[in-house]
Amino acid sequence: MKFSDQKIIVTGCASGIGAKTCELLKKEGATVIGVDRNPTTQFVDEFHHADLSDPVSIDALIEALPSGANGLLNIAGVPPTAGATLVLQVNLLALKRLTLGCVDKLADNAAIVNVASLAGVGWPEAIPSIKAASSLVDFDQVGAFCEEHNIDDARSYAFSKEALITWTMQNRWTWRDRGIRMNCVSPGPVETPILKDFIATLGKRVEEDMKVMDRPGTPDDIAPAIVFLASADSVWIRGTNLACDGGMFNHIQCAMNDLL
Amino acid sequence: MKFSDQKIIVTGCASGIGAKTCELLKKEGATVIGVDRNPTTQFVDEFHHADLSDPVSIDALIEALPSGANGLLNIAGVPPTAGATLVLQVNLLALKRLTLGCVDKLADNAAIVNVASLAGVGWPEAIPSIKAASSLVDFDQVGAFCEEHNIDDARSYAFSKEALITWTMQNRWTWRDRGIRMNCVSPGPVETPILKDFIATLGKRVEEDMKVMDRPGTPDDIAPAIVFLASADSVWIRGTNLACDGGMFNHIQCAMNDLL
Numbered sequence: 001m002k003f004s005d006q007k008i009i010v011t012g013c014a015s016g017i018g019a020k021t022c023e024l025l026k027k028e029g030a031t032v033i034g035v036d037r038n039p040t041t042q043f044v045d046e047f048h049h050a051d052l053s054d055p056v057s058i059d060a061l062i063e064a065l066p067s068g069a070n071g072l073l074n075i076a077g078v079p080p081t082a083g084a085t086l087v088l089q090v091n092l093l094a095l096k097r098l099t100l101g102c103v104d105k106l107a108d109n110a111a112i113v114n115v116a117s118l119a120g121v122g123w124p125e126a127i128p129s130i131k132a133a134s135s136l137v138d139f140d141q142v143g144a145f146c147e148e149h150n151i152d153d154a155r156s157y158a159f160s161k162e163a164l165i166t167w168t169m170q171n172r173w174t175w176r177d178r179g180i181r182m183n184c185v186s187p188g189p190v191e192t193p194i195l196k197d198f199i200a201t202l203g204k205r206v207e208e209d210m211k212v213m214d215r216p217g218t219p220d221d222i223a224p225a226i227v228f229l230a231s232a233d234s235v236w237i238r239g240t241n242l243a244c245d246g247g248m249f250n251h252i253q254c255a256m257n258d259l260l
Numbered sequence: 261m262k263f264s265d266q267k268i269i270v271t272g273c274a275s276g277i278g279a280k281t282c283e284l285l286k287k288e289g290a291t292v293i294g295v296d297r298n299p300t301t302q303f304v305d306e307f308h309h310a311d312l313s314d315p316v317s318i319d320a321l322i323e324a325l326p327s328g329a330n331g332l333l334n335i336a337g338v339p340p341t342a343g344a345t346l347v348l349q350v351n352l353l354a355l356k357r358l359t360l361g362c363v364d365k366l367a368d369n370a371a372i373v374n375v376a377s378l379a380g381v382g383w384p385e386a387i388p389s390i391k392a393a394s395s396l397v398d399f400d401q402v403g404a405f406c407e408e409h410n411i412d413d414a415r416s417y418a419f420s421k422e423a424l425i426t427w428t429m430q431n432r433w434t435w436r437d438r439g440i441r442m443n444c445v446s447p448g449p450v451e452t453p454i455l456k457d458f459i460a461t462l463g464k465r466v467e468e469d470m471k472v473m474d475r476p477g478t479p480d481d482i483a484p485a486i487v488f489l490a491s492a493d494s495v496w497i498r499g500t501n502l503a504c505d506g507g508m509f510n511h512i513q514c515a516m517n518d519l520l
Binding site: 124127131166169170172173176181214217221222224225227228232233234235236237238239240242243244245246247249250251253254257258259 | 384387391426429430432433436441474477481482484485487488492493494495496497498499500502503504505506507509510511513514517518519
């Protein structure tokens, strides 16, 4: 089994893509260390409660997590209905704080996988704001940052994912002397408990995407790609954003390059 | 095992990345249908000889290959030392001819995987020539095409891979009613029998890349990514180019976007 004797930390383990990822990891022999704001015992060997909107809770989590994990899968995230401040706090600042706080405790050759989104496809057009966000670490300053950079609720989700894709890319080699690599997976619309929240905020865009696609994705479609990037099978993949969206990202790339 | 009861066609099965891919597929229970210009019995259940520079040989191969294969892995390719005409014939025209000739015979839900290259990273800058190449099917017209589009030996390899990445993207949905998907993997420099040919033609570029990277890749690094894209684990990935190069593609993307 691919994950025998491996300990994998999974945030967002209680539902959707996170729960499915834990299930697959267990099947492959992993010891799963689950993190969520909602308690669960399903597909999890050890559970840690955390509130990723609260830096005190994140720091306590970092302290509590076991040493020597072979993977850190950052799957937890909030939808645009959470509001701009919470979206950036959880989807970007918390993810970075947890990852940077854990990396010293990870085993050599560990894999870090971040769940980004098709919504982050426009990162090359947002470099100045993304660069400004790279020094944003204080959770209390997120509101002011959003105001300064015109990031409203509807924009916040895409921005959090653009910044995450960019951060993953920039850290392609940060820990390579220890064999630790980081990649991300970008799902398109997925049938999870938060799909209705995306439709509520992004509305037309999501509904049009789902018409162009033959169907929305499911956690069954996405979790195996996360597991691949967590496994030794992806050892030569570093800093990459893997589109896992039924072809939507490539559809957009074709449209942008006059290739339809 | 992931490939029990599956028949997978692998071109370039006799050496390098192709041979390693066959080995992994066999371990996962696949029946491997190998294609190469050099005979081999290693990791192959059924071997077909073919000369991919010759359309007659390709058409005979299409005829000879069994029906109902669950995967077509286009791994065969020639290095820049082969000369521009042969590079375009084998790496682009033959691959497309074989794929289009086989697709009706493939099983529903089959996976097509093309081996492109980090050298194809510049495809967005070559759209006009790539579009012109899309109607190039006659092997005898390749020489004239190269002359008209200023494609010399050194440029030919990159161009063949740019066109391949683009073609894969454009066909993200061509066969989705049958569940057939196509993706590509782009290795960076890899320690295979043809690495010396790359250094002979592309020289400095490859040597500089290998200095920026911590080491060249190996078939062990690349084959598992091909196997992933051939498996049901990647069912929601369509038309994607997966960089498998130790981070070089993302290093280039960072440099191009002022993110180093």
